[in-house]
Amino acid sequence: MRVVREIQHPHFKITLFHWNNRYLLKLESGLLEQTFKVSEFDVTSEAEVEQLLDDEFLKEAADRFTEMAESLAQAQARHF
Numbered sequence: 312m313r314v315v316r317e318i319q320h321p322h323f324k325i326t327l328f329h330w331n332n333r334y335l336l337k338l339e340s341g342l343l344e345q346t347f348k349v350s351e352f353d354v355t356s357e358a359e360v361e362q363l364l365d366d367e368f369l370k371e372a373a374d375r376f377t378e379m380a381e382s383l384a385q386a387q388a389r390h391f
Contacts, residue, residue: 315357318364322373327360334360340376343383 312330319325324339334357336347347363354360 318361320364320369323369325364327357329357336360336363338372338376340373341380343376343379345372345375345379 312328312335315327315329315334317324317326322340326337326339328335328337329351332351334349334351334354336349338345338347349360349363
């Protein structure tokens with residue numbers, strides 16, 4: 312797996328990878344992460360993959376991180 316680049320963002324660590332005919336967009340927030348796979352045949356460049364990171368996409372990712380954290384906290388409360 313090759314790291315293409317790290318994309319600056321104030322709230323997430325965002326890394327773009329290239330691997331096995333796919334681009335992977337990995338967003339990290341604390342101990343949580345989300346990975347999105349895009350076929351290299353669906354885009355014409357790495358820059359086109361980065362265009363996916365618009366305000367709406369990043370807001371949805373932030374909301375999903377909140378849901379993930381809540382889900383983990385609830386599971387931990389049930390079992391610990």
